[in-house]
Amino acid sequence: MARLAGVSAKTVSNVVNDYVHVRPATRLKVQDAIELLGYRPNVVARNLKNGRSGVIALAVPELDAPYFAELAHHVVQAAMERGWTVLVDETGQIQDGAVRARERSVVAGIREHLIDGVILNPLALDDADVERYGSVPLVLLGERLGSRLADHVAIDNEAAAAAATRHLVGTGRRRIAVVGAQPPPFGHSARLRLRGYRDALVEAGIRYDPALVVPVLDWRRQPGHDAVATLLALPEPPDAVFCFNDLLALGVLRGLADASLRVPEDVAVVGFDDIEESRFSVPSLTTVSPDKRAIARHAVEHLARRLEPGTWTPEEVRVGWTLEVRGSTGG
Amino acid sequence: MARLAGVSAKTVSNVVNDYVHVRPATRLKVQDAIELLGYRPNVVARNLKNGRSGVIALAVPELDAPYFAELAHHVVQAAMERGWTVLVDETGQIQDGAVRARERSVVAGIREHLIDGVILNPLALDDADVERYGSVPLVLLGERLGSRLADHVAIDNEAAAAAATRHLVGTGRRRIAVVGAQPPPFGHSARLRLRGYRDALVEAGIRYDPALVVPVLDWRRQPGHDAVATLLALPEPPDAVFCFNDLLALGVLRGLADASLRVPEDVAVVGFDDIEESRFSVPSLTTVSPDKRAIARHAVEHLARRLEPGTWTPEEVRVGWTLEVRGSTGG
DNA sequence: TATCCGGTTTCCAGCGCTGTAAACGCTGCG
């Protein structure tokens, strides 16, 4: 390459990198040679030199869960604006015993030195894991952890869940069930949402009835669907269901339809996540809508800040949310 | 690192790579040092040496479209089994003028030398682009192109569309509309599906009525929803709708519900893709179900084959599909 | 004309790893 242009490799490098002191004639010569040979600089070698790859990783439990797919979309977009490429990793579902191991390998950097940083939505990881295995700049999504080694981006789950519950109370519901509770060590989000729900009940002077709390590990449509049977078998079935994510809620909608119950007349349903699907379900779903774009933007931004030289202190970022009132609660 | 263990870097390399001729004692010494230092081999440097990165790229139009999200999920899984990591790129929607440019950059290798190969689901790319810009092993999803530089993995769109149409005819429908037609140069899939539809009509002795063909560029829920108004405004509205993907169909379901039409009693609906959502819609959606797992597996497998030394000839892979009959056609 | 000077280019080294060839050290045979 350099030979064809009759210059040294360094000069080629200078041209490619827009170094100022290159005589126009030389630059042209080099550019011609580049064109002629279809030469492309080898990014890998460049990375080896400067220790940066321009690739960040996004690790989510499952790409085929709409919430994560939508989030991934926004992260890819935000990263593109910075000239970064996103490498996507799946860490697996909550029931899968290997989740934690995979999450550890993610905070350890996946393919070491190949990625500049990681955005991780953890399910099973704990603080100790991060301290122990962490070796790349890390941004955690969700409120699970308190690590001092990572930034955190999340919404206020408790407040959002309370708002959703309050909304149901406001439409006159009294027996409000919950679908999606999870036992420790999993489900930090689930616990926060449950707490918000209880707080709102107390606030409204409604007794908290554990029978109305349906535990579900796997937050997908089918388990949501199945939860309906459990709830309808109660001596006093609920008049509303607050689901800890939209997929559960969509399963519940379907289950209620199968049981010939009308939504929202007989039972109101609220979800969490505001995936696109929820705007088009029949009936459309009232749901908590986290600002996903903001989550993605902040995550990428904090990763960027972390990569810049200088001191860095971990930050907690609280992102906004809204309650989208739609057909499933009579909106 | 090597110093701590008191051996040369090469010996460390040998240990890490499980080279046979390393004395057990030496191996232990090195492993201790590795453990102690938390040493991780630098993949980038290794790649520089052997020209492989173990990373493949998957490029799809939009990650937040469920079909692509599910496909991505399967590709990530299939790649993991081979020890590969997947880098995900979004090329954008069909209306976006930049799609073609982005697809070109994908076949050119995205970050040159960083990825070993590409699996691309093209929208706007043409053969000439591949010939001209192609510079990495490439597997194309869908039947758009005939390039001799890439493997192709696809289902028989025409046959599947014909089967879907035949099914509607079989349930007694006569005015079968189509939602999702696309004009050239876009929508090769759309054209194949339209052809299958026409063939099936002809076969059943039903006249092809262009008024029943609704063109839609953007195959998502909202445009599907909007198409309902167009169809209901016809002098003779349809008694069935064949949508070219599930999102359109879900939008149509919603639109019909809004118009107080019953599905399937008044209008039957069929989709294409069999995304998970379609199993839980109300009513559940009859749809063409391409074997996504097989698509992913074949794509990864062919990329692998391509990377092996030896001669390679492009292959056309036809993957299976089924028609899932559900509630929206009275199943 | 000699010197200086700033712009331009090349030289050199090294990022961390591994293939190759050569060196080393031990065993066992002649």
Added chain:
DNA sequence: CGCAGCGTTTACAGCGCTGGAAACCGGATA
């Protein structure tokens, strides 16, 4: 006792690139 032969380890070079320093070059200055 010497050396072949084998198993083990090291030295060296180079993958393609870039930072830094040195070298080069032509014109301005003394």
